[in-house]
Amino acid sequence: MKEVVCAGSGGQGVLTCGLILSDIAVREGQNATWCPSYGSAMRGGTANCTVKFGKDVIYNPQQEEPDVLIVMNNPSFEMFIKIVAPNGMAVVGDMVTCDTTVRPDVTIVKVPCSAIADELGNARSANIVMTGAAVKAMGDFSKEEAIAAMNAMFAKKGKSKFEEANKKAFKAGYAAV
Secondary structure (H helix, E strand, C coil): CEEEEEEEECCCCHHHHHHHHHHHHHHCCCEEEEEEEECCCCCCCEEEEEEEEECCCCCCCCCCCCCEEEECCHHHHHHHHHHCCCCCEEEEECCCCCCCCCCCCCEEEEECHHHHHHHCCCHHHHHHHHHHHHHHHHCCCCHHHHHHHHHHHHHHCCCHHHHHHHHHHHHHHHHCC
């Protein structure tokens, strides 16, 4: 089983990032959980979610010791880097400017997600860029599997009009790793 924590500020799309990961796993025949957590003021407050997925039964959906941290701001990095499993990984967005070398046993994958999203003309897609980067870095799913699941998830939510923009952002993040 793999545990992933997605963390950042409310409005950065970290909950959506986690939801996409859980949907990819389910679509690929795995068990998955998605547990969101956010402050009382969602936009601008803290937000994170824990995703667990794998073939086995998930007995505890709550946050324990994540294998992967996907993080988009300094406070979240400082809060969650401490609990990443030894030899885990942190996929770090470009808004994280603090010292990321505090855990030599954790592989740091830096992603210029905001810069990439800006280049694509859609600053709000930084979370989709991060999702693409994380999928590539983790290596659990193919790019095609991930894009199909992401598109299906957004279609269920009535947001298929963003399909092409999301696909571009995902592919750009995937290519950035």
